[in-house]
Amino acid sequence: MVVSSNLRHVVYMLAVSSLVLGIAEAASLVVRQVGELKQFNGIPGLTHITLAGAVDHGQKEVEAWVETIIPGRGTPIHRHELEEIFIVLKGSGTVYIAPGPESDKNFPGEPEAIPFSSNSTFSIPWNAVHQVINTNDEDLHVYVIISRPPMISYMYKDWNTPHDAAVSIDLPWEKPEESTPTKDEL
Amino acid sequence: MVVSSNLRHVVYMLAVSSLVLGIAEAASLVVRQVGELKQFNGIPGLTHITLAGAVDHGQKEVEAWVETIIPGRGTPIHRHELEEIFIVLKGSGTVYIAPGPESDKNFPGEPEAIPFSSNSTFSIPWNAVHQVINTNDEDLHVYVIISRPPMISYMYKDWNTPHDAAVSIDLPWEKPEESTPTKDEL
Numbered sequence: 533m534v535v536s537s538n539l540r541h542v543v544y545m546l547a548v549s550s551l552v553l554g555i556a557e558a559a560s561l562v563v564r565q566v567g568e569l570k571q572f573n574g575i576p577g578l579t580h581i582t583l584a585g586a587v588d589h590g591q592k593e594v595e596a597w598v599e600t601i602i603p604g605r606g607t608p609i610h611r612h613e614l615e616e617i618f619i620v621l622k623g624s625g626t627v628y629i630a631p632g633p634e635s636d637k638n639f640p641g642e643p644e645a646i647p648f649s650s651n652s653t654f655s656i657p658w659n660a661v662h663q664v665i666n667t668n669d670e671d672l673h674v675y676v677i678i679s680r681p682p683m684i685s686y687m688y689k690d691w692n693t694p695h696d697a698a699v700s701i702d703l704p705w706e707k708p709e710e711s712t713p714t715k716d717e718l
Numbered sequence: 719m720v721v722s723s724n725l726r727h728v729v730y731m732l733a734v735s736s737l738v739l740g741i742a743e744a745a746s747l748v749v750r751q752v753g754e755l756k757q758f759n760g761i762p763g764l765t766h767i768t769l770a771g772a773v774d775h776g777q778k779e780v781e782a783w784v785e786t787i788i789p790g791r792g793t794p795i796h797r798h799e800l801e802e803i804f805i806v807l808k809g810s811g812t813v814y815i816a817p818g819p820e821s822d823k824n825f826p827g828e829p830e831a832i833p834f835s836s837n838s839t840f841s842i843p844w845n846a847v848h849q850v851i852n853t854n855d856e857d858l859h860v861y862v863i864i865s866r867p868p869m870i871s872y873m874y875k876d877w878n879t880p881h882d883a884a885v886s887i888d889l890p891w892e893k894p895e896e897s898t899p900t901k902d903e904l
Contacts, residue, residue: 561815561843563834583839584803584863591841593801593865594780615779617770619861629747648749653769655777657747675805677770677863679779 564589566598574704577605577666582705586681595681597705601625601672606665609640609688611698614680616656618664623672624649625665632659633695640691661688682706750775752784760890763791763852768891772867781867783891787811787858792851795826795874797884800866802842804850809858810835811851818845819881826877847874868892 564583572580582588583596601607606625611632618627626647630640640661647667648654656662666672683706686698750769758766768774769782787793792811797818804813812833816826826847833853834840842848852858869892872884 560830561813561832561840561846561848563813563832563838563840565835566837566839583805584841589841591801591803594803594863596803596805596839596861596863598805615777617777617780617782619769619782619784627747627749644746646747646749649751651752652749653752653782654747654749655770655775660747662747675782675861677780677782679865 570705572705575607577602578607580705583675585705587706587708591681593679593681595678595683597676597678599674599676601664601666601674603666603669603671607663609661609663609691609693610685611659611661611688612678612683612685613659614678614683615658616679617677618648618654618656619675619677620648620650620652621673621675622650623666623670624668625672626667627654627656628663628665629656630661630691632661634659638696639694640688643691661691756891758891761793763788764793766891769861771891773892773894777867779865779867781864781869783862783864785860785862787850787852787860789852789855789857793849795847795849795877795879796871797845797847797874798864798869798871799845800864800869801844802865803863804834804840804842805861805863806834806836806838807859807861808836809852809856810854811858812853813840813842814849814851815842816847816877818847820845824882825880826874829877847877 566581566583569581569583570588574580579600581598583598584591585595585597586592601623609628624647626645628643628645630643631637632640643661643663646654664674683703684700685703686700688698752767752769755767755769756774760766765786767784769784770777771781771783772778787809795814810833812831814829814831816829817823818826829847829849832840850860869889870886871889872886874884
């Protein structure tokens with residue numbers, strides 16, 4: 533039973549290393565270079581980097597992201613039960629905002645369109661349905677701060693989608709990377 | 719009783735306006751230009767702007783700040799029971815970090831010194847005693863993100879100050895502005 537014994541050894545070594553890593557992380561502080569962090573491109577025209585997150589960095593109460601959105605693109609129409617702050621570093625755009633399920637309508641309806649420019653900041657009201665679009669002709673660079681990580685987000689097909697038809701999807705940066713199956717060396 | 723009647727009117731109008739403002743804030747979203755926000759200079763060599771905060775903007779779970787620290791200056795030695803993320807936009811410096819009251823010593827002791835440069839990020843471990851210093855010769859620009867606002871901070875005179883002698887001070891940007899007493903027009 534060579535395979536089984538090897539497997540037991542691997543599992544044991546993994547357990548020991550995560551214990552050691554866990555202790556080291558709790559006691560000290562790690563400086564991360566932004567340029568070396570993982571980049572996600574799951575949403576068309578939007579590049580995402582998690583600066584400090586629940587999945588990779590053990591954050592429990594707050595996450596910080598940096599995102600670049602190319603002209604004409606943006607976030608889906610969505611809502612979430614958490615606080616979210618945008619800090620606009622460069623570029624400009626429009627944030628569209630409509631009432632969430634707490635309102636008397638059962639769908640968001642025509643959103644309010646609020647323009648923003650560089651060196652500005654805004655917060656998304658709790659559970660409001662919103663969308664951030666780069667409505668201009670240069671890249672938009674924003675920092676995004678959220679509470680209650682990892683984010684659970686409800687997506688709307690359009691502004692008339694009923695609240696109870698919004699779909700919760702897994703954001704690619706909010707789930708642990710799938711472990712690559714180790715090849716059997718035999 | 720002219721004065722009393724006027725006073726009643728003022729109190730009534732204040733109540734109505736805060737109700738109206740309250741409703742407007744809850745339903746909509748306000749974009750704030752960073753250059754127009756209040757600037758605090760209470761800590762020598764450190765300029766603070768709250769981008770989104772508990773006191774002025776109704777944040778309940780997360781706050782975002784931008785701070786500029788001149789060469790040779792920095793934060794006091796302090797700790798807090800909340801999560802804190804630094805994003806280093808420009809400049810560089812050193813973060814000093816020592817164990818908090820959960821450790822077996824009753825004072826922080828010699829801190830670990832960890833250098834950081836621009837375009838990097840780091841998180842302060844929960845309740846760890848720390849200090850961020852601009853140890854270089856150009857201004858240091860950082861974003862600071864905290865959970866559990868407003869921040870309650872325990873300050874240490876030096877790294878040998880006992881944990882139970884650390885003093886909680888009111889950060890100037892974490893308390894409501896004192897209302898200017900209205901001059902009696904009589």
